[in-house]
Amino acid sequence: MAHAPPSEPLPPSGSKPTAREVRLTGRTEPEVPSVAHTTGAPNQRIQLGAVLRALRQARGITAAPAAASLLVSQPKISRMESGKQRISPRDVRDLCKIYEGQDQQVVDALIGMAG
Known part of the structure; x- marks a missing residue:
């Protein structure tokens, strides 16, 4: 989905911006969220979890x-x-040890996503 460049006014969406939004952005139209607004902790957790699940399944290990x-419950996994x-x-470090065979750069990247 293409977004209008910041210099062009955004199409009306039915809701008016607050006075604070107008002061901060100079826009009189509401700002459309971009992909950058959808990234963050929850999405990063989902992505990290999916990678860890794929690593576990690739090794043929079940969650139990x-x-x-890890001395945790299966529902926690x-x-x-x-x-x-x-x-x-x-937890990421320990899971990577359990799942074995991960390149240290991959492990470090996954640890960087945690937290």
């Missing part, structure tokens, strides 16, 4: 043994993999 190795629960850098 992974949970037992499920919540982490679905992005419903925060994943600590330590």
